[in-house]
Structures are given as C-alpha cells and as structure tokens.
Amino acid sequence: MYEAWGAFVSETLTAAVGRQIHPASVDLFFRIPLKYRCKEEPSLLAKAFHRNKPYADPYSEIEDKVGLRIVVLFSEEIRIVERAIQGCEYWNSSKARDFEDERAAKPFEFDYQSLHYIVRAKSAVGYNGVDIAVGTPCEIQVRTILQHAYSELTHDTIYKPSIQAEPDVKRAAAKSMALIEATDDYFSQVRQxxxxxxxxxxxxxxxxxxxxxxxxxxxxxxxxxxxxxxxxxxxxxxxxxxxxxxxxxxxxxxxxxxxxxxxxxxxxxxxxxxxxxxxxxxxxxxxxxxxxxxxxxxxxxxxxxxxxxxxxxx
Amino acid sequence: MLFENLSVGRLVVHEVFQRATDRSIRPPAFADAIENLSAEALGAFRLRMTDALSGQTQSLQMQILQYGAGSLLELSESLINTSDADFITGSKEIANKLANAQLARNIPGGILIVFDGRVGVPAIPFVGIIKAETQAGFRRSRDGSRAVVEFLQNIFLTPATRLYKIGMMLFDDVSKSMPDGRRIFVFDSNISLSNREAAAAYFYDGFLGCGLPSDGPYETAKFFDLTKEYIRKSGLSAEEKRDAVDSLYVFVKNEQEPTFTADQFGCRYLPSELQDPYAAFLETKKFTPNAVIRDTSQMGNRLRRRRLKFGGDIELSASPEALKDKVRIEAIPAEDGQEDRWTRITIRERLTGEQ
Structure with missing residues (x-):
C-alpha cells in the first residue's frame, strides 16, 4: 500500500510541477529523477527504537515509511514545488520542517537544510489495483542540489548516535553548510x-x-x-x-x-x-x-x- | 528586378547540336512530354535560376529589338496559358530557332530547357529559356555492399554558371502593344567577360532578338554619384573615405569587364559591415540590382579631376592619378592640441603657377 501511495504521489506531483513551470521540462527541473522509496523494515525498527523519541505506536506514527525526494537547482525553485504540494486535491499536506524557518530561529547555526512535508491521503484512492487507505502518509523532502550534497555527506554519519562526531568534524560540516548557503546566493545572482x-x-x-x-x-x-x-x-x-x-x-x-x-x-x-x-x-x-x-x-x-x-x- | 517568389510551371527539355562539318544544321532531339520533377529537383532548379539572375551576378535587362511576327518574344508570349500539347510544340519551335541562330561551328551544342511560371510580387507570368552545356563527372554510389564509382556524361545545370545561358521573358502587361509591358533579362557569363562578348551575341542577339541596353552611360554615372554620396555620408574616417573614393574611380574608370554590378563594388572595396547598408541605400535610390554596361562616355570632367575640400574655403584639385602618386594627405593635431583638426599636405611637385 505504501508503495502504491508513493507511486501515486510522485506521479501526481510531477504533473503538478510540470503545469507550474510550463513550458520548461520537468525532467530537467528535477535534478535527480523522482523516485519514491519505502523504508526497509530494519531501518524502520532502528528508527523506532534507537532515536531518543517516544513512539507510542511506531508503525503508524512514523511518517516516512514511504518518502520521496525532490532535488532542484535553485532555492527559489523549492517554493515552486511547495506550491504544487500545497495545491493538490488528493491529500492534506503539513509542513514538517522548513529550513528558512530554522534559519530564522537559529541565525548562528549552519546545519542540515531541507523542506519536509507530510502528505496524507484525503480519501481512499485506488492506484494500480491497490487500495490506499485514508490518511496514509508520505514524506516529501525538497532541497537544492547543494543542500543535497551536504546531506549526502553527513547522512548516516554525524547524525547517527552510533557515531559521536568529534567537534572538529561538526565544525567542518557547519563551515561547508555556510559555504553552500553563500554559493546558493551566488547561483541566484547568476540566474538572475x-x-x-x-x-x-x-x-x-x-x-x-x-x-x-x-x-x-x-x-x-x-x-x-x-x-x-x-x-x-x-x-x-x-x-x-x-x-x-x-x-x-x-x-x-x-x-x-x-x-x-x-x-x-x-x-x-x-x-x-x-x-x-x-x-x-x-x-x-x-x-x-x-x-x-x-x-x-x-x-x-x-x-x-x-x-x-x-x-x-x- | 528581384527574382523572388519564382514558381516554375511546365518544363520541357530538348537538345540542340553543334553544326555539322559542312555547317548544315543538325536537327534538335526533341522531347515529347513535359518533365515531371520532384519537389527537391524543382527546388534545385529554382536555386540555379535565382543564383544566376540575382543582383550579385551579371544578369542584364536587355533592349528588345525584335518583337514582330515570328520573333522569339512573340512565340514565347503565345505559350502562356496554352495547353500542354501546344506548349511542347512551341518549345520545339524555340529549339529550332536556337539551332538556326548557332551559326558558327565553334558554338557547342547543349540542353535546351523551355519553362514557364510566375515570378515577383505581385507575380507575373514569364517564359524562360536555358541553354546548358553538358559536363562529365563522377558519382559514387553503393551497389549492394560494394561502393562503386560511376562515370556520368551529359550532366547539366551544375553550379558552374559559365556553362549555361538564360533568357527570361517577363510579361508585365500584354495588353500593351509590343514591346511595352514586356521585359527580357539575360544571364550569360560571356557578356561580362572582356573580349568574350562576341561569344554571347548569338544567344541574346541572333536567338532572343535583343541588344545590350543603351542606358549604360546614364546608369554608370548614376552609380558613381550615388556611391560617392554614400561614402561621404558613411561613418568611415576621413582616410577610409578617401580610400573608398579612390577605389570608386578605379572601379568605374579602369576595370576592363564590359559590365558591373553595384554589389561587386560593395564586396570588393567596402568594409564588410558597410556592404548591407550600402545595398539598402542603393535600393532606396532605385538603383538596379542587375548588371550595368560600364560606359563613362558621359561622365565628362567628373572622372578627370578630383576636388578635395578643407574647411569652407580651401580646395585642392588634381587628377585621380596625381592625387594617388604625388600627394600625401595626413591629419595632424591643431596647435591647441586637439587631435586631427589640421591637415598636412605634401605635394611632390614645385608650385608652377596660379589660375
């Protein structure tokens, strides 16, 4: 079911973004091909038990059992995708994290940046012969290719409690994020x-x-x-x-x-x-x-x- | 005349031959049907026509001399809007006329193409005649898996323009009495070559019944004046202007070809960025894009002396040759240091008198 919902969301969202940026091509707009991904059982279990968060009913509360990631070139383009997510009739969307809000809240920190949304099916839908229940969640991560590079570097490393990153490693990562943010500004200038x-x-x-x-x-x-x-x-x-x-x-x-x-x-x-x-x-x-x-x-x-x-x- | 919007209607291809050794006429080999060319072939055919007739080449508007009964012009006019059968019959008569006109034995045979159609905006009917000499060449093609080279004889209408002659008869308004309302254009590379003119005469004179235009002196003078005006008003520096005018004198006076086009002058002597504005200028002044007979007989003093002006009140007068060989003119800074305000003239002669 999660797999069908992931496929449905990615297909619907591709069409919606396509309409927003017409006549440009969506295939070029998404810098990495859109692919939904279901969390494997082990990873789910790890998340439920090892993060220091209390899950009463992990299986339904963990919202990223299926997720998709959208990577664009410019930070302005993230908001285009956001509009497409918000404007869709098939799901209710809620923002899970927004790097611009986080920047405003912690102006001195340079950390992982991404825009996360959780979308839940408004009503039961059938897709490819699979019935999708009301409220089935899917996590959508939207980020620039620069932000994506940062998360590729740090994912599975400094955020995992199994690895206690040294302060100088964290410092280096923060420096690179700061540089990425500055680079994004220059990218925008070039684009304009x-x-x-x-x-x-x-x-x-x-x-x-x-x-x-x-x-x-x-x-x-x-x-x-x-x-x-x-x-x-x-x-x-x-x-x-x-x-x-x-x-x-x-x-x-x-x-x-x-x-x-x-x-x-x-x-x-x-x-x-x-x-x-x-x-x-x-x-x-x-x-x-x-x-x-x-x-x-x-x-x-x-x-x-x-x-x-x-x-x-x- | 700009040969735009050229559309070709019917097209018949005959062949005429060199005269026999006793100078008797060998009858042409006639086609009995109208050619059916593919769109691609027609495109190539049009391309040859516009290439030959356009402003950059030497097509000339001729004077119509023969237009009575039995003339080629009359015969061509009768072909417009006729049935295909009559068109073929008439085109055979044209082939016979060409065979008759080829008096000398050294005139080669060739393919004769008679075609009609419409040209220009608004489109007017025309009848066109091409005499194309044939060439030989090679063609590489595939025979199954093997590449083979074939030797081809009798190819015609290749881009080699010296191998064909074109006569275009345009019928602007046939309600007028002959020869008004009709125009004949001829393209023949022989006309524009010095001392080859005789080789062209049989085609335009004996066959088409027309003569070289008589407006050469007028058009040559007009070309000279307009070009000088253009150079004077151009944004060139004083020195470049003088060079361009020098070239204009040489071009009009000393070049040997019997005809010229304005485009030739532009391409040879003007900086490339001025070629298009120059052509546009001549177009607005209604100067012909076709060829002009070079004739300076009515230009009088204009070619003999050049007058250079300095400020409002000083003139230097000299022959173009003396100006080129004995006078050096350079711009120098004025006493107050302003660049290029004064002129230094060096004359390699003594002062010999005052008029």
Missing part, C-alpha cells in the same frame, strides 16, 4: 543575470512562434536549433521587430508555401526560419557570417527571396 540577458531572445522567440503558427498554419516544433538560430539572427531584429516582421510576411505570402513544402526538414519546423528570412532580406552579406547554418542550408532561403548566397570566401 542570465535571465536578464536572455529576456530579449525569449521575447523574440515568442513573437516568432506566434507568427509561425499564423503564417504557415503549421505547429512549430522548437528544438535547440531554434535557440541557436534566434541567438545568431536576432541581431537584425531591431526595435519594432514584431510589427516589422508582420509587415514583411504580409508582403511575402509565398514564403509560407516554401516553408510548408520543406516542413519535412526539422529546420523548417523551427519558428526561427522566419527570422532567417528576415535577416537575409535585411543583411544578405552579414547574416550568414559565423552563423549556425551551412551554405547548403542557407542557399534555399536566398533563392526564395530571389537572391544569391554571397560567396563564402568573400
């Missing part, structure tokens, strides 16, 4: 700067996708090639590009036929082909230089516009 730098590209890509649909009637199939094309050819997309491109396409409706004719090629399913035409129209000499397309790929674009690809040597 990257996002700022990519904003114009993103805007152009959005325009192109819209226009491509309207112009050709085809469904674009953006691949990494699209990003490459946008990054190279966007230098010719000046202010007012959105309006200019629309005018350009209205004047040259025949380009839609050419794109449809060649839609069996991946290149022509990229919305950025419109930008390639645009750049060649405005800068036939400069546009191909140092670009991602070969002469063989470029020649038809020139031909469609009644031009000739400038000699590669020129």
């Amino acid at each position: 700067k990257l996002e700022l730098a990519q904003a114009p590209s993103k805007q152009i890509a959005g325009t192109l996708e819209r226009e491509y649909r309207a112009f050709t009637g085809l469904n674009p199939e953006s691949s990494p090639l699209n990003t490459l094309l946008v990054d190279h050819f966007r230098q010719w997309a000046k202010e007012g590009f959105e309006v200019d491109l629309a005018t350009f396409l209205r004047e040259k409706p025949f380009l839609a036929d050419r794109i449809r004719e060649r839609a069996s090629e991946l290149l022509y399913r990229q919305p950025a082909v419109l930008l390639v035409y645009w750049a060649i129209k405005h800068a036939p000499h400069q546009a191909p230089r140092n670009g991602p397309l070969t002469n063989e790929e470029l020649a038809p674009f020139y031909s469609d516009l009644g031009k000739r690809l400038p000699d590669a040597s020129a």
Whole structure:
C-alpha cells in the first residue's frame, strides 16, 4: 500500500510541477529523477527504537515509511514545488520542517537544510489495483542540489548516535553548510543575470512562434536549433521587430508555401526560419557570417527571396 | 528586378547540336512530354535560376529589338496559358530557332530547357529559356555492399554558371502593344567577360532578338554619384573615405569587364559591415540590382579631376592619378592640441603657377 501511495504521489506531483513551470521540462527541473522509496523494515525498527523519541505506536506514527525526494537547482525553485504540494486535491499536506524557518530561529547555526512535508491521503484512492487507505502518509523532502550534497555527506554519519562526531568534524560540516548557503546566493545572482540577458531572445522567440503558427498554419516544433538560430539572427531584429516582421510576411505570402513544402526538414519546423528570412532580406552579406547554418542550408532561403548566397570566401 | 517568389510551371527539355562539318544544321532531339520533377529537383532548379539572375551576378535587362511576327518574344508570349500539347510544340519551335541562330561551328551544342511560371510580387507570368552545356563527372554510389564509382556524361545545370545561358521573358502587361509591358533579362557569363562578348551575341542577339541596353552611360554615372554620396555620408574616417573614393574611380574608370554590378563594388572595396547598408541605400535610390554596361562616355570632367575640400574655403584639385602618386594627405593635431583638426599636405611637385 505504501508503495502504491508513493507511486501515486510522485506521479501526481510531477504533473503538478510540470503545469507550474510550463513550458520548461520537468525532467530537467528535477535534478535527480523522482523516485519514491519505502523504508526497509530494519531501518524502520532502528528508527523506532534507537532515536531518543517516544513512539507510542511506531508503525503508524512514523511518517516516512514511504518518502520521496525532490532535488532542484535553485532555492527559489523549492517554493515552486511547495506550491504544487500545497495545491493538490488528493491529500492534506503539513509542513514538517522548513529550513528558512530554522534559519530564522537559529541565525548562528549552519546545519542540515531541507523542506519536509507530510502528505496524507484525503480519501481512499485506488492506484494500480491497490487500495490506499485514508490518511496514509508520505514524506516529501525538497532541497537544492547543494543542500543535497551536504546531506549526502553527513547522512548516516554525524547524525547517527552510533557515531559521536568529534567537534572538529561538526565544525567542518557547519563551515561547508555556510559555504553552500553563500554559493546558493551566488547561483541566484547568476540566474538572475542570465535571465536578464536572455529576456530579449525569449521575447523574440515568442513573437516568432506566434507568427509561425499564423503564417504557415503549421505547429512549430522548437528544438535547440531554434535557440541557436534566434541567438545568431536576432541581431537584425531591431526595435519594432514584431510589427516589422508582420509587415514583411504580409508582403511575402509565398514564403509560407516554401516553408510548408520543406516542413519535412526539422529546420523548417523551427519558428526561427522566419527570422532567417528576415535577416537575409535585411543583411544578405552579414547574416550568414559565423552563423549556425551551412551554405547548403542557407542557399534555399536566398533563392526564395530571389537572391544569391554571397560567396563564402568573400 | 528581384527574382523572388519564382514558381516554375511546365518544363520541357530538348537538345540542340553543334553544326555539322559542312555547317548544315543538325536537327534538335526533341522531347515529347513535359518533365515531371520532384519537389527537391524543382527546388534545385529554382536555386540555379535565382543564383544566376540575382543582383550579385551579371544578369542584364536587355533592349528588345525584335518583337514582330515570328520573333522569339512573340512565340514565347503565345505559350502562356496554352495547353500542354501546344506548349511542347512551341518549345520545339524555340529549339529550332536556337539551332538556326548557332551559326558558327565553334558554338557547342547543349540542353535546351523551355519553362514557364510566375515570378515577383505581385507575380507575373514569364517564359524562360536555358541553354546548358553538358559536363562529365563522377558519382559514387553503393551497389549492394560494394561502393562503386560511376562515370556520368551529359550532366547539366551544375553550379558552374559559365556553362549555361538564360533568357527570361517577363510579361508585365500584354495588353500593351509590343514591346511595352514586356521585359527580357539575360544571364550569360560571356557578356561580362572582356573580349568574350562576341561569344554571347548569338544567344541574346541572333536567338532572343535583343541588344545590350543603351542606358549604360546614364546608369554608370548614376552609380558613381550615388556611391560617392554614400561614402561621404558613411561613418568611415576621413582616410577610409578617401580610400573608398579612390577605389570608386578605379572601379568605374579602369576595370576592363564590359559590365558591373553595384554589389561587386560593395564586396570588393567596402568594409564588410558597410556592404548591407550600402545595398539598402542603393535600393532606396532605385538603383538596379542587375548588371550595368560600364560606359563613362558621359561622365565628362567628373572622372578627370578630383576636388578635395578643407574647411569652407580651401580646395585642392588634381587628377585621380596625381592625387594617388604625388600627394600625401595626413591629419595632424591643431596647435591647441586637439587631435586631427589640421591637415598636412605634401605635394611632390614645385608650385608652377596660379589660375
């Protein structure tokens, strides 16, 4: 039953996070593949008896009989996952620990950081032919890849009472956690700067996708090639590009036929082909230089516009 | 003329031959059907056409000389919107005309392609004629598990443009009386080669019935003035501007090819970042992207003397050659230390008089 509940939670949560971060891919967002894990009996017993906590009925009180761990890159992304956990209709969620609250409570300590939630089934559900009882718990741990590295280092070592870690070991671990927190700040800075730098590209890509649909009637199939094309050819997309491109396409409706004719090629399913035409129209000499397309790929674009690809040597 | 939105309709392929040793005509080998090309082949065909006819090459808008009954222009016009059978019949007549026009024995045979379609925005009908000489080449292919090399003869329309000639007859408005409302463009690499012009004449003159355009002097002067204006207004440094104008004089005056295009000048003599703005500038000034006959006969003094101005009131006048060989001009700092405000001119001659 726990296994089915774990599978159900991980599947539901993946879909919910996917909706939150659309159109980015969940598989990339989760830095470690999502996998639920049931506690083995020995580990459960160990937890029930050896931790200095009083469990009256260990088997139902221990909430992490099944658990899953979500590892993301940036600390901001943890809150995205949190929203997905809280917003789900199939379970009640309760926060078990929150590293930001812990930081606020103990500002001088640098220790294990993670966000833990316990989710319990709201009503009985069936999954893969297994009935899951109301209130079945599952623990979800959410952390950054940096926090995960720390916990991998220290798990099973300094927190286990069987090992009494020396003060200097604890000190070293605390130092590394402090460094991890600082690194996370820098990661965020890098991310913000990257996002700022990519904003114009993103805007152009959005325009192109819209226009491509309207112009050709085809469904674009953006691949990494699209990003490459946008990054190279966007230098010719000046202010007012959105309006200019629309005018350009209205004047040259025949380009839609050419794109449809060649839609069996991946290149022509990229919305950025419109930008390639645009750049060649405005800068036939400069546009191909140092670009991602070969002469063989470029020649038809020139031909469609009644031009000739400038000699590669020129 | 920009050959965009080129779509090819029907296409017939005949073959014409070199004349026999007694200079009699060997009858062309005719095709009896319209070719059915794959989309990929048509794409390649279009690519050859636009490559040859576009601004960067030497396609020329010709003067239409023969347009009466029995002329090639009239025959081509009659092919538009005809049935396929009539199209094939007419194309055979065109093949016969080419065989007749190939008077000299040293004119090689070749493949003759007659095709129609539409071009431009808004699209207008055209009839195109290509004479393509054949080449030989090799092809590597697989025969089962074995790679084999085949020798192929009679390949045509490879990217080697010197092996084909194109005549494009555009029918803008056939309700007008001939030859108005019609345009003929010719692409023939022989036209643009000095002392090869005779080799091209049979095609555009004897066969297509047209002549080299007469607007060469006007267009050459226009090109010169516009280019000078562009260089003057460009963001180049004073020295770069002078170099570019030097090149312009040489390009217009001293180059030997009978035709030129503005694009040639841009690619050879302007810095790469100016090539596109230069082309855009000429487009807004409505200067032709096609080739122009180089003719400086009406440029008078403009090529003989150059005048450089310093401030509002000082001029230096010299022939382009003297300016290049005997005069050195450099910018120097002014007395108050401001950079590049004064000019030092060194003239390797004595002062010999005053006008």
